Every structure is written in C-alpha cells, then in structure tokens.
Amino acid sequence: MQVHPEAPVQEPRPVQRSEIALDGVERRFGRRSTVVALRGLDLRVEAGEVLAVVGPSGCGKSTLLELVAGLQQPDAGSVSVTGATAYMPQRDLLLPWRDALGNAALALECQGLGRRDARERAGALFARFGLAEFERARPSELSGGMRQRVAFLRTLLPGRPVLLLDEPFGALDSITRTSMQGWLAGALAAEPRTVLLVTHDVEEAVLLADRVAVLSPRPGRVVAELDVRLARPRRRRDALGDPAFVELVRRALDVLAVGA
Amino acid sequence: MRTFPRVALATLLLALVLAAWQGVASLDSVDDLTLASPAETATALSDDWSLLMDNAWVTLEEVLLGLAIAVVAGAVLAVAMHLWQPLRDAAYPLLIASQAIPIVVLAPIFVLAFDYGMGPKLAIVALICFFPITVNVLDGLRSTPAELLKLMRSLGASRLQTLRKVELPAALPSFFTGLRVAASVSVIGAVFGEWAGADEGLGRLVLLANNQLQTPRAYAGIVLLTLMAVALFALATIADRLLCPWNREEAKA
Structure with a gap:
C-alpha cells in the first residue's frame, strides 16, 4: 500500500473483510487416506479479529492451522487467506x-x-x-x-498480518502461562493482527479471543461458535470475577461435553 | 570432580600395561629380538629421536593431507547426495563398495598407478577416511528434525537457506563423529601406503627396522604412530566441543 502525503491516509476498507476463509474443508491421512482428520469444516476469520479454536485432542486443530499456513493442502474444499501468514508451531x-x-x-x-x-x-x-x-x-x-x-x-x-498460533502456551507451567497470556493480550492490543489461535484450554480461548469456535472430535468440524462480547485486552484476574466470562467458559465446556 | 579420577584411571591402566609388558620382556625365555621392553623402546626413542622425527613428519603430512581431502570430498558428496535423491540412490552402493575393498591389496596397485611419491599415500588415507565422513554427514543432514524443516517452510526459506541455517549446523555434531573415526584410522592408511612402496615415513621405518632386527626401533616407531592417531582423535574431540557446545548442553538438559 502506498501512502501519499496529500492523500487521505485512511484507506476505505470493506466492512467485515474475511482474512481467512475455509469452506467445506476435508483432510485425510494414513495409508489409503482412511483417517479423516477434518470434514465439512467451514470457518471465517475477519481482519483484525482474534479467533480461538478449541476442541478435544486429536480433532485436527493443528492440521487446521497447517492448512491455513499453506504447509498442507486440503483433500476437498477450499482454503483462502488474504494476507501473508506467520505460523507459530506448538514447540518453540x-x-x-x-x-x-x-x-x-x-x-x-x-x-x-x-x-x-x-x-x-x-x-x-x-x-x-x-x-x-x-x-x-x-x-x-x-x-x-x-x-x-x-x-x-x-x-x-x-x-x-495473519498470526497462526498452535497452543502457544501448552508447554508452560500454569503461572508462566497466565503471565504469557496477559502479555499476548497486551501485545495484540498494542499491535492488532488477525489471529487464529488453536488451544485445548477453553478458559484461555475465552480470555484471548473475540470469537471461539468449538470443533467436534475427529473428523473435526465446527459445532458451535461463541461470541465473546467483552472488551480486550482482558486480564485473567478480572475475567474470573466476571459472570459473563464464566458463563461463556461454561457454555463452551458444555458444547465440548456434548460432542465428546 | 569427574576429570581427575578419569585421568587417574587411564594412567593407572597404562602403567599396568607397561609393567606387564616390561615383566614379560624381562623373562629369560623371551628373546630381546622378539620383544623389546618398554625400557628398550624408550632408549630407542631417545637414541633415534631425530631419525624418528624426520620420518614422523612425513607420515603426519600424508595423514593430514589425506584427511583434508577426505573431509572436503566427503562433505561435498554428502551434501550433494542429500540435495539430490537420484545421486543418493546411485552413489550409496558404490560408497559401501569402496569400504569393502581390502586396502592392503589396493595399496600396491595405487603405488603402481601413482608412482612412489606422496600420491598413493594420500589416495589411500583419503579412501579410508572418506567413508565415515560421508556417511556421518549424510546421516546428520537427513536426521534434521522434521519440525524444524516445517518451521523453515513456514518462514518462506529457500532450499539453500534451510540447508545453510538449519541442516548444516544440525549435521555438524555428526560430522565430528565421522571425523573422529576417520582420524583414528587415517594413520593405518598412511602405514599401508608406505609399506606398499616408499623411501621415507614412519611406516616404512618400522618395516625396515623389523627386517634389520632392530626391534626397539620398530617399537619406538609403533609408539609414535599410536600417539599420532590418539592425538588426532583428541584434536577432533576438542574441535567438536568448541564448535558444537550446544550438543553437550542439550545432552545435559
């Protein structure tokens, strides 16, 4: 994007531009592709939005991220990403x-x-x-x-512009994790990016995200989407005392329990 | 704390071996011409010092040059085989075949082909050292963790960037493993080369002294050859520790 000094700096932006769009994505693994990791997965992430994906282990969360990062290709359906992606794997x-x-x-x-x-x-x-x-x-x-x-x-x-985070705090002890979550929330507030965050920690998802997508067990697909209408950045200490936060965590856990 | 008992134990064992050797050599039934005692060997070392040193330098030069050729050729071939699958498939059987050839038989043929000078010795040392280096470097390159390669792909790295920044450093410890093996067998290669035909060098000196029944001198030559191999091994180990400090840190962690 070129910015001329005399021209208005603010470029007119289409409202709700999808930065990441997955449509009917299917991904199979194994000999003769018998293991279906993802099937019929639809997902959208808007520009500047933080979307957290939670799901039971083995539901294809990491696969989903690698598809968006372009490290894997879907067997069916389409994956489109507008901006360049920065992928952060599970281990450092x-x-x-x-x-x-x-x-x-x-x-x-x-x-x-x-x-x-x-x-x-x-x-x-x-x-x-x-x-x-x-x-x-x-x-x-x-x-x-x-x-x-x-x-x-x-x-x-x-x-x-697009951050793909695969359980970024999964390997940390809970005290370090809490401080790193606070740190990431602050960093994203200071410098907004479009984020697709994969985690198995429902509380972390609700704490950091604008929206939480819940995946079903394998073959993974989105079974519920929860809007987190709380101002970011949120601090864990405050959030734990917020009934709205607690209710969202409970709803996400309910959906997970039904799917499992 | 660890270093001291290790050195002490090694010294103790060496002393025991020397004592046993001296004991056997001092027996009346053992002819001086058949077995030189450590004391006689030490005397020969000091009496023939300049003769031994002159020849030792020749052998050391053969060993170091041959080793250098093997390192360069081995590393280049390993990288090429790593980058290009058809070459790997084509060259691997030949690589193994090169080790099946008995060097003792090959040495005279090399001397015939390359003449008397340095050439055949370098060729034999390089041939012996080439295999452990190539195989270890190739192994090191291929055992780069798949996650790291995936990370480099996600960062948009080119093939060459991945090789330079990840695969080559990851293969460095394996290279040193190969170099240690190569260093310890390189001296054997030089001796074979000299036996097949040479007019100088420690290997030739040992052979000559043996034929002339100068047993202590032959032993002195063998001691020096052994020291040379041990020193080269130690140097490779030190270089490994200096250049790959992370390798030991990781092992400790």
Whole structure:
C-alpha cells in the first residue's frame, strides 16, 4: 500500500473483510487416506479479529492451522487467506546453536535480510519482549517463558498480518502461562493482527479471543461458535470475577461435553 | 570432580600395561629380538629421536593431507547426495563398495598407478577416511528434525537457506563423529601406503627396522604412530566441543 502525503491516509476498507476463509474443508491421512482428520469444516476469520479454536485432542486443530499456513493442502474444499501468514508451531523450535537474538532474527534472514541487519532489528524489540540482556543467551539457558517469547518475536518480526498460533502456551507451567497470556493480550492490543489461535484450554480461548469456535472430535468440524462480547485486552484476574466470562467458559465446556 | 579420577584411571591402566609388558620382556625365555621392553623402546626413542622425527613428519603430512581431502570430498558428496535423491540412490552402493575393498591389496596397485611419491599415500588415507565422513554427514543432514524443516517452510526459506541455517549446523555434531573415526584410522592408511612402496615415513621405518632386527626401533616407531592417531582423535574431540557446545548442553538438559 502506498501512502501519499496529500492523500487521505485512511484507506476505505470493506466492512467485515474475511482474512481467512475455509469452506467445506476435508483432510485425510494414513495409508489409503482412511483417517479423516477434518470434514465439512467451514470457518471465517475477519481482519483484525482474534479467533480461538478449541476442541478435544486429536480433532485436527493443528492440521487446521497447517492448512491455513499453506504447509498442507486440503483433500476437498477450499482454503483462502488474504494476507501473508506467520505460523507459530506448538514447540518453540529454537535452534540450539543460535543465541536468542539469532533465533529471533531467523525469520528476517529468511526474507533476505543480512545477518547483521536482522539481528539489529530483532534486538530493538528485546526489551519490549522482556528479554533485555538475554540477547546472547543460548536457548538452553533460557526459561520456558523466555524461549516462548523469543519464538513469538521470531513469528512477529516479519510483520505478517495473519498470526497462526498452535497452543502457544501448552508447554508452560500454569503461572508462566497466565503471565504469557496477559502479555499476548497486551501485545495484540498494542499491535492488532488477525489471529487464529488453536488451544485445548477453553478458559484461555475465552480470555484471548473475540470469537471461539468449538470443533467436534475427529473428523473435526465446527459445532458451535461463541461470541465473546467483552472488551480486550482482558486480564485473567478480572475475567474470573466476571459472570459473563464464566458463563461463556461454561457454555463452551458444555458444547465440548456434548460432542465428546 | 569427574576429570581427575578419569585421568587417574587411564594412567593407572597404562602403567599396568607397561609393567606387564616390561615383566614379560624381562623373562629369560623371551628373546630381546622378539620383544623389546618398554625400557628398550624408550632408549630407542631417545637414541633415534631425530631419525624418528624426520620420518614422523612425513607420515603426519600424508595423514593430514589425506584427511583434508577426505573431509572436503566427503562433505561435498554428502551434501550433494542429500540435495539430490537420484545421486543418493546411485552413489550409496558404490560408497559401501569402496569400504569393502581390502586396502592392503589396493595399496600396491595405487603405488603402481601413482608412482612412489606422496600420491598413493594420500589416495589411500583419503579412501579410508572418506567413508565415515560421508556417511556421518549424510546421516546428520537427513536426521534434521522434521519440525524444524516445517518451521523453515513456514518462514518462506529457500532450499539453500534451510540447508545453510538449519541442516548444516544440525549435521555438524555428526560430522565430528565421522571425523573422529576417520582420524583414528587415517594413520593405518598412511602405514599401508608406505609399506606398499616408499623411501621415507614412519611406516616404512618400522618395516625396515623389523627386517634389520632392530626391534626397539620398530617399537619406538609403533609408539609414535599410536600417539599420532590418539592425538588426532583428541584434536577432533576438542574441535567438536568448541564448535558444537550446544550438543553437550542439550545432552545435559
């Protein structure tokens, strides 16, 4: 997008532009494709929206993300994504031979930026990610929460508009998870992106998302969508005392219990 | 705390072996020409020091150059085989066949083909060292975690970027495993090469001393050859620790 100084900066935007659209998606695995991971899955994520997908384990949540990331192709149906996607896998997958700064800079290097420039741009954000003074630390010297923040930085740095997060806090202890959830909510409020968040934690989904889609057990499809009409960012401590929040979590759990 | 008892135990075992060797060599029934004692070997080491050193340098040069050729050729072939499946399928059987050839038989043929000089020795050392390096580097490249490759794809990395930033560093510890094996067999290669025809080198000196019934000198040469192999192995291990510190950290974690 080009911005001319004399022209109005605000570009007219179509209302409710779908950034991610999945229509009747089917995905099969295994020998002779006998295992159906997803079937008849429809899902839409609007620009700037945070959509959380919850479902029982093995319902194809990760598959769904990889389809949107373009790492897999659907066997039927269509997947369309408007913006470029940044995919953050379940594990932090930091390279053990690179220091924290080098790991954060990896995505920029893959875009063709020189090593030094990439490190510089990543380094500028280290303090804001709570990583100051850990630039040269190897992944083995970092705590779980810090490793996850480095992975986040790596994911966010290329500035892609669509974020795909696969259980980003699944491997963390519950105290670290709570603080990282607060941190992500704040980061998204400061710099809005379109987010597709996959999680098995219903409370996390309701805490972070504008909308929660509940998947059925395999073959996965969307069985319910819940609108979370609460202002973001939400703090877990406040949310737990909010009857509306608690009611939403209960409804999501009810849908999951029926499907299972 | 760990290092001290390890060194002490190794020294103790070495001392026991030397003592046993000295004991057997001192028996009346054992001819001095058949078995030189450690003391006699030490004497030969100091008496023939300059002769031994001159020849040791020649052998060391053969070993290091041959090893260097093997490292470059092995690594390049491994990367090429990794990147191009048809080459991997085509070259793998040949690679294994190259190890089935008995080097002892091959050495004289090489000498015939390449003449007396350095050539055949380098060829034999390189041939012996090539296999462990190629196989280990290839293994290392292929065992890069699939998740990391997926991550690189999601970041939009090119094939070459993935190779440089992920696969090659991931294969580095395996390369050093191969290098350690190669370093320890490289000296054997140089000795075979010299036995097949040479006018200098430790291997030739040992052969000559043996024929001339100068048993202590032959033993002194063998001791030096052994030290050379052990030193090369140790150097490869040190290089591994310096260049792949993460490998030990991960193992500890």
